[in-house]
Amino acid sequence: xxxxxxxxxxxxxxxxxxxxxxxxxxxxxxxxxxxxxxxxxxxxxxxxxxxxxxxxxxxxxxxxxxxxxxxxxxxxxxxxxxxxxxxxxxxxxxxxxxxxxxxxxxxxxxxxxxxxxxxxxxxxxxxxxxxxxxxxxxxxxxxxxxxxxxxxxxxxxxxxxxxxxxxxxxxxxxxxxxxxxxxxxxxxxxxxxxxxxxxxxxxxxxxxxxxxxxxxxxxxxxxxxxxxxxxxxxxxxxxxxxxxxxxxxxxxxxxxxxxxxxxxxxxxxxxxxxxxxxxxxxxxxxxxxxxxxxxxxxxxxxxxxxxxxxxxxxxxx
Numbered sequence: 667x668x669x670x671x672x673x674x675x676x677x678x679x680x681x682x683x684x685x686x687x688x689x690x691x692x693x694x695x696x697x698x699x700x701x702x703x704x705x706x707x708x709x710x711x712x713x714x715x716x717x718x719x720x721x722x723x724x725x726x727x728x729x730x731x732x733x734x735x736x737x738x739x740x741x742x743x744x745x746x747x748x749x750x751x752x753x754x755x756x757x758x759x760x761x762x763x764x765x766x767x768x769x770x771x772x773x774x775x776x777x778x779x780x781x782x783x784x785x786x787x788x789x790x791x792x793x794x795x796x797x798x799x800x801x802x803x804x805x806x807x808x809x810x811x812x813x814x815x816x817x818x819x820x821x822x823x824x825x826x827x828x829x830x831x832x833x834x835x836x837x838x839x840x841x842x843x844x845x846x847x848x849x850x851x852x853x854x855x856x857x858x859x860x861x862x863x864x865x866x867x868x869x870x871x872x873x874x875x876x877x878x879x880x881x882x883x884x885x886x887x888x889x890x891x892x893x894x895x896x897x898x899x900x901x902x903x904x905x906x907x908x909x910x911x912x913x914x915x916x917x918x919x920x921x922x923x924x925x926x927x928x929x930x931x932x933x934x935x936x937x938x939x940x941x942x943x944x945x946x947x948x949x950x951x952x953x954x955x956x957x958x959x960x961x962x963x964x965x966x967x968x969x970x971x972x973x974x975x976x977x978x979x980x981x982x983x
Contacts, residue, residue: 684733686766686852693781696771697804701835702726702737705845727859730849734857738765767851768799769844770827771835775808777817778824786825798828798851802844806832870897870910872947877912877940877956884936885924893921907951910944914958925958933958 690698706726726737770789772782793799801821806814818830829847833840874895881893899911914933916922926933933956941954 682732683854683856684849684852685736685855685857686733687736687738687764688767688769688848688852689738689765690769690771691785692771693773693779693785696773697835698771701769701771701802701804701833701841704835704838704841705735705737728845729861730845733849733852734859734861735845735848735852736858765797766853767848768793768797769802769848770799770825771802771804772821774803774805774814774817774832778820783824789825799825800844800847801825801827801830802840803830803832804835806839807834807837869948870900873897873900873910873940873944874912876943876947877914877936877954880936880940880943881914881925884932884939893917893925907953908948909953909955911955912957914956915961916958917960917962919960922958922960 690702692698703726705728707728728735728737768789770782770785772778776782789799801818803814803817803821809817814832818832821827822830828851831840831844831847833844835841874897878893878895881895893914893916895912895914897910897912899909901909903909914925916925924932925936927935937954937956940956941952944954945952
C-alpha cells in the first residue's frame with residue numbers, strides 16, 4: 667500500500683474497480699447477521715435465535731466482480747431503554763447514514779410490523795436524499811407467493827425503495843441477485859481492503875463475538891444480555907497454534923454460577939464449541955482459556971463500550 671492510499675484508507679488504484687459501504691438495517695432478529703455471513707461466505711457476525719445479539723458495527727467484505735462491497739452489520743433497530751441499547755441504536759443509524767447503499771431487511775412471515783413502520787418513518791428523516799435503499803424480504807420459504815407479492819406492494823407504498831428482493835438468507839435464495847445489484851450501485855474507486863480480507867474487525871474481537879454467541883445459545887433465557895466477552899491475550903505460538911485468553915464479564919455474582927454450571931460443565935462445553943469455531947475460522951489449532959469475572963456496572967463503563975466499537979456518549983438519555 668502506498669503512502670497516499672494509507673492516508674485515504676483505500677488500496678492503490680486499479681482500472682475499473684468499485685468500492686463502497688452497504689448498511690444492513692432492520693428489526694432485531696430479521697436475519698441481518700445471517701445475510702452478512704452468506705454474502706461474505708464466512709462467519710464474521712454472530713447468529714443466534716436471540717434478539718439484539720449484534721452490538722458492534724461489524725464489517726464484512728465481499729467481492730462481486732470488480733466491486734468490493736463492505737457490509738456494515740448494524741445492531742437491530744428497536745426501542746432503546748438502557749444506556750447500552752441507546753448506544754446500539756445510535757450506532758445503527760450512524761452506520762446507515764454513512765453508507766453508500768442501504769438494505770432494509772424484513773421478515774416475510776411478520777410483514778409490515780409496527781417496528782418496521784417506525785424504521786421506515788425514521789428513514790425518511792435520517793437517510794440523505796438520493797441514497798439508494800433496497801428492500802430485502804427475508805424468510806420467503808415461510809409464506810405463500812400471494813402473501814409475498816401483497817407484502818412487497820404494501821412495503822413499496824410505504825417507502826420508495828430502489829429495488830425489492832425476495833430472499834432466504836439461511837438457504838441462500840436470491841442472495842446472489844442482491845449482491846450483484848449492490849455491486850452495480852456502489853461508486854467507482856479503488857478497493858478499501860486487500861482482496862482476500864473478509865472483515866475489518868480485529869481478530870481478537872471476532873473471537874470474543876464467537877464465544878458470546880455460544881454463551882447466548884447455551885444460556886437461553888437464564889442470562890439474556892447481562893454479559894460481555896473480551897479477548898484479554900492473544901499469542902501466536904511457534905508451532906503455528908494460537909493461545910487465546912478471554913474474560914466473560916457478568917453483572918452479578920449469581921450469574922457467574924450460571925455461566926460456570928455444575929462442576930464447570932457449562933463453561934467447558936461453551937469453550938469447546940467456541941474453540942472449534944475460532945479454529946475453523948483461523949484455519950489453525952486454537953487453545954482457548956475462559957475466565958468468568960463479576961463487574962456489576964460493566965454496562966456503564968466507557969472502556970466496555972470502546973471494546974464493542976460503540977460510543978459511550980451515544981448511550982446518554
